[in-house]
Amino acid sequence: MLIDFFFTLKDAKIPVTIKEFLTLLEALQRQVVSGSLDEFYYLARLTLVKDEAHFDKFDRAFGLYFKGIAAALDEQGGVPLDWLLQRMKRELTPEQIAALEKFGYDKLMDRLRELLKEQKERHEGGNKWIGTGGTSPFGHGGTNPEGVRIGGKGGNRTAVKVWEARAYQDYDDERELGTRNIKVALRRLRKFARQGAAEELALDATIRATASNAGYLDIKMQPERRNRVKVLMLFDVGGSMDDHIERTEELFSAARNEFKHMDFYYFHNCVYDYMWKNNRRRHAERFPTWDILRKYPPDTKLIFVGDATMSPYEILQPGGSVEYNNQEAGSAWLARFTAAFPKFVWLNPEPEQIWQYRQSVGIIRQLMNHRMYALTMSGLEQAMRTLSK
Numbered sequence: 001m002l003i004d005f006f007f008t009l010k011d012a013k014i015p016v017t018i019k020e021f022l023t024l025l026e027a028l029q030r031q032v033v034s035g036s037l038d039e040f041y042y043l044a045r046l047t048l049v050k051d052e053a054h055f056d057k058f059d060r061a062f063g064l065y066f067k068g069i070a071a072a073l074d075e076q077g078g079v080p081l082d083w084l085l086q087r088m089k090r091e092l093t094p095e096q097i098a099a100l101e102k103f104g105y106d107k108l109m110d111r112l113r114e115l116l117k118e119q120k121e122r123h124e125g126g127n128k129w130i131g132t133g134g135t136s137p138f139g140h141g142g143t144n145p146e147g148v149r150i151g152g153k154g155g156n157r158t159a160v161k162v163w164e165a166r167a168y169q170d171y172d173d174e175r176e177l178g179t180r181n182i183k184v185a186l187r188r189l190r191k192f193a194r195q196g197a198a199e200e201l202a203l204d205a206t207i208r209a210t211a212s213n214a215g216y217l218d219i220k221m222q223p224e225r226r227n228r229v230k231v232l233m234l235f236d237v238g239g240s241m242d243d244h245i246e247r248t249e250e251l252f253s254a255a256r257n258e259f260k261h262m263d264f265y266y267f268h269n270c271v272y273d274y275m276w277k278n279n280r281r282r283h284a285e286r287f288p289t290w291d292i293l294r295k296y297p298p299d300t301k302l303i304f305v306g307d308a309t310m311s312p313y314e315i316l317q318p319g320g321s322v323e324y325n326n327q328e329a330g331s332a333w334l335a336r337f338t339a340a341f342p343k344f345v346w347l348n349p350e351p352e353q354i355w356q357y358r359q360s361v362g363i364i365r366q367l368m369n370h371r372m373y374a375l376t377m378s379g380l381e382q383a384m385r386t387l388s389k
Contacts, residue, residue, distance in 0.1 A: 002021075002025065005065050006021050008061050008064065008065045009058070009061050011061075012058070012061035014049065014054050014057050014058055014061065015050075015054070016048045016049070020048050023047045024048060027043055027047060028040075028043075037066065041062060044062070045058055045062075052280070182250055182251060182254040182377075182380065183257065183258055186254055186384065201219070201220075201221060201222075202220040202222035205220035205222070206219050206220045228261070229261065229301060230261040230262075230296065230299065230300045230301065231259045231262040231263075231300065231301045232263055232264070232265075232296055232300050232301070232302050232303070232341070233255060233264040233304075234264070234275070234302070234303070234305070235248065235252070235264060235265070235267070236266075236267060236268065236269060236304075236305060236308075237266045237267070237268060237279060238268050238279075239268065239269065239322075240307055240309045240310075241306065241307055243349075244307060244349035244350075244375075247349055247375055248305060248349060248375075251305065251375065252264070265277060265287060265292060266279060267306075268321075269310040269322065269330075270310060270314050270315050270321070270330030270333075271289065271330055271333040271334060272289065272321055273288065273289050273290075273326060273327065273328065273333070274287060274288050274289055275287050275289060275292065289333060289336075293336055293337065293340050296341070298340065298341060298342065299343070300341050301341070301343045301387045302337060302338075302341035302343065302344035302345075303344070303345055303383075303387075304344070304345070304346040304347065304368075305346075305349075305375070306346070306347075306348065307349055307350045307361075308346070308348055308350075308358070308364040308372070309350065309358055309360060309361065310322075310360045311360065312359050312363060314330060314360070315330045315334075315360060315363050315364065315367075316329055316330075316331055316363070331367055334364075334367045334368070335367065338367070343387050343389075344368070344371060344387075345368075345371045345372070345373060345383040345387055346365075346368045346371060346372040346373070347372075347373055347375045347379065347380070347383060348372055348373070348374055348375060348379075349374075349375040350374075351374070352374040352376075352379075355372075371383075371386055373386075
């Protein structure tokens with residue numbers, strides 16, 4: 001069985017060796033871990049993956065190969081709790097949803113504090129307490145135009161805050177592109193100049209010099225042509241952006257190949273006072289946004305990538321972030337970026353025809369001076385033309 005698992009990892013382009021595989025088998029033979037699938041996962045990752053950059057690929061390959069085994073080991077065979085919660089979820093008409101009360105950001109937070117003091121037991125299907133499957137603005141699995149999601153998985157994407165520690169996945173810059181057209185579109189932004197020491201043959205100059213020298217070879221060298229464009233890409237990650245991972249990875253991979261002077265950072269929903277480069281260590285390794293603003297020269301091309309889908313509070317309200325109480329509104333930070341880097345665009349992977357129905361998209365477009373473009377071939381070409389002007 002594990003031989004096929006080894007080849008599954010190889011197919012996922014994880015550089016695992018036979019020696020590492022034999023180490024895993026020896027550890028199993030010596031019963032380093034019990035028969036738990038979770039313990040085997042950590043042992044396999046420890047012995048087979050030597051670079052954490054491959055953790056995401058390993059997770060996908062492990063899940064693909066062992067799909068269904070965890071369920072087969074479940075001896076209880078009971079109905080999963082998630083199924084029961086979804087069964088309880090109410091089906092509301094648009095009129096009923098519109099009739100639900102909106103507290104507003106400040107009252108919403110005050111009401112949550114009150115409930116945390118008063119509530120003593122679990123609730124399901126109600127409209128007041130923190131629970132599941134109801135119309136209360138607190139809990140998960142229900143319906144409300146704005147609220148605080150506590151646990152569970154997001155569905156309607158109307159939460160003002162999310163009370164849980166969420167794990168985001170880095171975009172893979174080694175992903176094989178489905179099309180070369182993205183690279184072709186990005187090349188519109190490239191500007192070449194000859195820089196550095198003479199290191200390549202200057203063919204035309206060599207021919208002219210040889211002809212002038214009565215046919216005796218006179219080799220001329222010249223500096224290599226290098227792309228001098230500097231690009232800074234800021235990627236929205238997690239939440240609703242999970243629907244757009246594939247296309248965003250294609251864009252990320254293409255940009256890493258096309259631009260020699262390219263740097264990137266991650267943010268969630270809107271830019272605040274810090275960003276990060278590694279989603280697994282985003283709470284430990286943070287980069288102050290002020291430092292990023294000062295680090296790059298003004299001629300850097302700035303590209304935001306995100307669906308701009310969030311609560312308007314997250315853009316306009318101090319403390320509006322779904323994850324923590326930010327001191328300044330996201331709109332203030334966006335204004336600083338557009339002032340620091342005059343050449344900027346926003347690429348949105350959401351279909352352009354639905355932008356008009358998202359209030360937050362309209363706000364971001366206005367803050368970006370309407371330099372928002374769809375993450376399509378046409379949109380990319382328009383964005384590159386804007387950055388090249």
